[in-house]
Amino acid sequence: MGPADGQPSHPRLDQILVPRPRRLSPRPGRFRLDRTTRLRVSPGAEPAADLLRTYLTPTTGLSPEHAEDGTFVLALDPALTGLGEEGYGLTVAEHGVLLRAARPTGLLRGVQTVRQLLPPHTLAAPRPDGPPLASAAAAVELPGVEITDLPAHPWRGMLLDVARHFQPVSYLHRFVDLLAFHKLNVLQLHLTDDQGWRMPVAAYPRLTEIGGRRAESMIGPAGSERFDGRPHGGSYTRAELAGLVAHAAARGVTVVPEISLPGHVRSALAAYPELGNFPDRRLDVWTRWGVCDNVLGVGDHVLDFFRTVLDEVMDLFPSPYIHIGGDEVPTREWESSRAAIARAAREGLAGPRELHGWFLGRMADHVAGAGRRPVAWAEDGTTLPLSCTVMSWRTPEHAWAAARRGHDVVQADHRRTYFDYARATGPGEPPAQPGHATDVRGVYGLDLLPPGGEPGQAGRVLGTQGQLWTEFVPTSRHIEYLTYPRLCALAERAWAATDDWREFRGRLDGHRARLTALDVPHDTLGDRPAPATV
Ligand code: ACM
Numbered sequence: 001m002g003p004a005d006g007q008p009s010h011p012r013l014d015q016i017l018v019p020r021p022r023r024l025s026p027r028p029g030r031f032r033l034d035r036t037t038r039l040r041v042s043p044g045a046e047p048a049a050d051l052l053r054t055y056l057t058p059t060t061g062l063s064p065e066h067a068e069d070g071t072f073v074l075a076l077d078p079a080l081t082g083l084g085e086e087g088y089g090l091t092v093a094e095h096g097v098l099l100r101a102a103r104p105t106g107l108l109r110g111v112q113t114v115r116q117l118l119p120p121h122t123l124a125a126p127r128p129d130g131p132p133l134a135s136a137a138a139a140v141e142l143p144g145v146e147i148t149d150l151p152a153h154p155w156r157g158m159l160l161d162v163a164r165h166f167q168p169v170s171y172l173h174r175f176v177d178l179l180a181f182h183k184l185n186v187l188q189l190h191l192t193d194d195q196g197w198r199m200p201v202a203a204y205p206r207l208t209e210i211g212g213r214r215a216e217s218m219i220g221p222a223g224s225e226r227f228d229g230r231p232h233g234g235s236y237t238r239a240e241l242a243g244l245v246a247h248a249a250a251r252g253v254t255v256v257p258e259i260s261l262p263g264h265v266r267s268a269l270a271a272y273p274e275l276g277n278f279p280d281r282r283l284d285v286w287t288r289w290g291v292c293d294n295v296l297g298v299g300d301h302v303l304d305f306f307r308t309v310l311d312e313v314m315d316l317f318p319s320p321y322i323h324i325g326g327d328e329v330p331t332r333e334w335e336s337s338r339a340a341i342a343r344a345a346r347e348g349l350a351g352p353r354e355l356h357g358w359f360l361g362r363m364a365d366h367v368a369g370a371g372r373r374p375v376a377w378a379e380d381g382t383t384l385p386l387s388c389t390v391m392s393w394r395t396p397e398h399a400w401a402a403a404r405r406g407h408d409v410v411q412a413d414h415r416r417t418y419f420d421y422a423r424a425t426g427p428g429e430p431p432a433q434p435g436h437a438t439d440v441r442g443v444y445g446l447d448l449l450p451p452g453g454e455p456g457q458a459g460r461v462l463g464t465q466g467q468l469w470t471e472f473v474p475t476s477r478h479i480e481y482l483t484y485p486r487l488c489a490l491a492e493r494a495w496a497a498t499d500d501w502r503e504f505r506g507r508l509d510g511h512r513a514r515l516t517a518l519d520v521p522h523d524t525l526g527d528r529p530a531p532a533t534v
Contacts, residue, residue, distance in 0.1 A: 015143060016510035017116050018488050019183055019495035022087075027144035029094030031072075033062060034139035038070035045074040048099070048107035051250060055115055059122050060140055074107060075100040086185070086252070087150025092117070092142045106150075108252035109183055113149065116181075116514065117142050123517040152497035153448065155410050155463030157186030157256070158487060160479070163193035163267075164289075165470040166234030167479070173247050175479070178520065180251035182491035187248060188256045188323060188465060194266035194286035194294075198235045199257070199316075203308050204272065208235035211267035214285040221434050221472075222290030241316055249318075256375070257317045260325035261306060262296035262359045269294055275302050277333040277340060289471045291328045298334070298343045298355050307366050314370050321389065324363045326376035329356050361385040375410070378402055389462070393418075400450045403460040411464045416446040417490065419482045420469040430481070431472045440508070443489040444501055466490045477521070484515060485522045 015026060033056075041049040049066065052074075057063045064072065073096065080102040083089065088101040088110035099110045115123065122140050158179050160172070167175075176187055191199040197211030213233030219226040236244075248255050266286040269276045273283065277297045286292055296302050314322060334340035334352035344352045356379075364374035364385045375389040381401030384390055390407040392399035399409045411417075415436060422432035424439055446464060450457040466487055473479055485508060492504055515522040 015117070015145060016507045017113060018507055018511040019492045020498055020504075020507065021113065021147045021149035022496070023146075023148045025146045027091075027093055027146055029144040031092050031094060031097050031142045031144070032139050033064070033072070033142065035062065037062070037064045037072055038067035039064045040068060040070035040073045040075075041066045042073075042075040042077075044076035044104060045107055047104055047250060048074050048111050051108060052111050052114065054250075055111070056122070059124060059126060062140070071096040073098045073100075076102070076104060076107065078102050083148075083150055085154070087148070088113070090114070090145070090147040090149070092145045094144065097142065105185075105252045108180075108250075109149070109151075112181055112183060113147060114142065117145065120513040120517040123514055125519070151183065151495045153461070153463030153494050155186060155465065156184045156491060156494035157188055157410065157463070157465030158184055158483070158490075159188040159190055159258075159412075159465060159467040159469075161190040161193070161468060161470040162198050163190055163196045163260075163470075165232070165474045166196065166198060167476060168234075169236055169240040169244055171476045172244050174476075176244070176248045176251060176253050178480075178484075178518065179487075180253050181514075181518070182487060183495045184487070184491055185252055186254050186256055186465065188258055190258045190260075190469075192258070192260050192267065193264045194292045195289075196233065196285065197267040197271065199241070199259070199313065200235060200238055201309050201312050202238075203312065204305070206271035207268060207309075210271035211285055214267075214287050216287050218288045218471075220431070222288065224289075227287060238316060245317060254319045254321070255317055256319045256321045256323055257313050258323035258325060259306075259309060259313060260327075261363055262298075262325075262356070263327070263329035264292070264325060265296050266292050266294050269296075272305070275305060277337040291330065293330050293332055295329055295331075295333055296359070297337070298340050298359060303359075303362050306363060310363065310366055311370070314367070314372055320373055321375050322367045322372045323375040323391070324360060324367065324388075326356075326360050326384065326388075327379065327393065329379075331356065357383045357385065360388070364388050381405070381407075391465070393467070396447055399461070400457065403450060403457040407460065409461050411446070411448055411461055412467060413446065414467070416443055417464060418467045418469070419486050420467070420471070420473065423482065423486065430478065432482070433469065433472065438486070440486055440489045441501060441505075443486045444493060444504060446490065446493045448493065448497070464490060464494050481521045484520045485512070 039049050053063050077100050083102045083106055085103050086105050086109050088106040090110050091098045101107045118140055197207045201207050212235040216227045216229050217232055218224050219228050245255050269283050270285045273279050331353045334355050340352050344355055364387045367374040368387045376384050378390045378392040378398045381398035390402035391410045391412050393412045393414050396413050399411045403409045420433040422429040422437040425437045512522055
């Protein structure tokens, strides 16, 4: 491991953090956290103290109370403006701990650093057959350290597709905790697609009643003619989603909801055929994988329907960003629909193909009119309304093209950020999206700086996001197998922007003890076996 940026050349295992802090220097001594420890919690720092206890108590039995003379200080100090929204400073010395930040979110990030500094066993959920907590937790120790830390990029996201395979909300809570542990701050919840509609909409209950269940699922990749014969379904209640939003907020994670428009809508068309281009046609919730030809019609009633849907989405999700889809919209139906051709003419468009941008423009206007920021997938970086933040998935060039046009951009290059691709080539891997494989090193190679380094463009790149599409991923174990440790590399690039594969690779080895304690699979690193010790 090479010396870099204040990092000692041989940091102790308990100082190997992922993502790497901006500045870290070891200090002598260790702080002992035991039943006599008290927290001194300044006004505004209570959520961070609560979060610290939420993590400590179940695994150590410790639940340090507030006291004015507490030696573990959590302090909000608005004068620390250089730390921004999410930065924090952490000093651990023998006789005290000081965690401070300008903003509450910074303290939440610092709590995750404290968790990483603790011995890994304090991350493990207690075993039902293990010793009682009171005897297990005499004390835990934090190593002496001085850290100043803040993120390189404000958007550090992970998408989970709960449309293709539904996951119970209890699992989403764990998923969020693992994101927060790596200082990610966005969970994009892909709530609707051809194969399922998971978000309840009071005005249109059939979206989940009909659209939430499919008769069976295709086995294997798009184009396969084999099916499993087993129904699959599920949807959330409003209370569950509100609970998830609160759980995420307590960890400094924003849940960005995604409603796919105007393609990837077959589940909505199954529930409400009048939304389609051919309203007399009856469609089932799609049982196949791939790109579906069926897209929304373009009548005023369709626009109004989805304005109502988006109103309910915005009511439930306080996120400043609302994702409206926009990807993979075949125009064949519009080109053969008299109503769509007439609409395109009426709107002054060159033809029905332009209904894609027009439709998204209407939805983006609605979201922006409600004071939120619309986000959409870029098909080429040049066709979305300028109000949209562009999530660029096909090639990095689309991201730079969108930035040049003046869009804010999230770099989601599929070759580096799609975790539904296999982690390695070869027969040992479970079924995955065909056509590509990406290992941890591939993710670490993610490029977040436009070529030529035009400062205006660079400033428009908000960050990056990993994607887990779940056509081939039915279980939570499989989700984690695909997500980790690749997400660690994404988090490293997004938070720390380090660019030293060997150094990161060594640190990731050290981090594995934490993943083990958290019961997160991380066995295959692809490039070489991990050494027994760091
Ligand atoms: C996408 O992968 N269709 C955004």
